[in-house]
Amino acid sequence: MKIEENSEEKALKNLLNDAENSFKVPDGYFEMLPSKIMDKIDSQPDFNKSTEVNPFSVPEGYFEKLPIQIADRISTSAKPSIPSFIANLKRPRFAIPIGFASLVLIALVVLFSQKKLSVQPEKEISYDELENSSYFDSFDEDLLLGMVPIQNTEAADDSLEQYLLDNNIEISQIENEL
Numbered sequence: 001m002k003i004e005e006n007s008e009e010k011a012l013k014n015l016l017n018d019a020e021n022s023f024k025v026p027d028g029y030f031e032m033l034p035s036k037i038m039d040k041i042d043s044q045p046d047f048n049k050s051t052e053v054n055p056f057s058v059p060e061g062y063f064e065k066l067p068i069q070i071a072d073r074i075s076t077s078a079k080p081s082i083p084s085f086i087a088n089l090k091r092p093r094f095a096i097p098i099g100f101a102s103l104v105l106i107a108l109v110v111l112f113s114q115k116k117l118s119v120q121p122e123k124e125i126s127y128d129e130l131e132n133s134s135y136f137d138s139f140d141e142d143l144l145l146g147m148v149p150i151q152n153t154e155a156a157d158d159s160l161e162q163y164l165l166d167n168n169i170e171i172s173q174i175e176n177e178l
Contacts (some may be wrong), residue, residue: 088094162170
């Protein structure tokens with residue numbers, strides 16, 4: 001094992017020696033560096049020397065009038081007016097909710113203003129058609145009583161008696177029918 005450790009140590013030492021030599025700088029590098037940098041700077045164009053005429057100009061009295069113009073714009077924009085309110089309605093953050101609310105309002109008005117129509121059959125059935133109908137035989141007394149709405153019994157009795165008296169119907173005729 002000692003032999004293996006010695007061979008590993010030797011390999012590491014060789015690697016360290018190689019690493020020390022890998023970062024060498026050529027002779028005179030740092031002495032010549034400032035002159036090389038200055039040569040590159042001198043080779044670049046000089047923008048200060050090349051611009052004889054300034055392409056940018058400021059109108060006369062611009063900076064003297066500027067504070068007055070700013071104050072005028074601030075004073076006119078500070079007064080809210082009706083046209084500016086209407087202009088705000090054109091913005092999506094106002095226009096979309098107002099449009100949606102108006103659509104909902106119109107839908108509700110249309111929905112609640114519609115009159116409910118109930119369609120009743122216009123065809124009337126005669127007594128002879130009803131008597132000859134096959135459906136008439138299938139009716140049950142309980143079924144018919146279930147369809148009759150509950151009424152005040154005193155008023156129903158009085159009207160029934162009145163009907164019998166008006167039509168001259170005797171109790172014996174009713175018993176014969178049953």
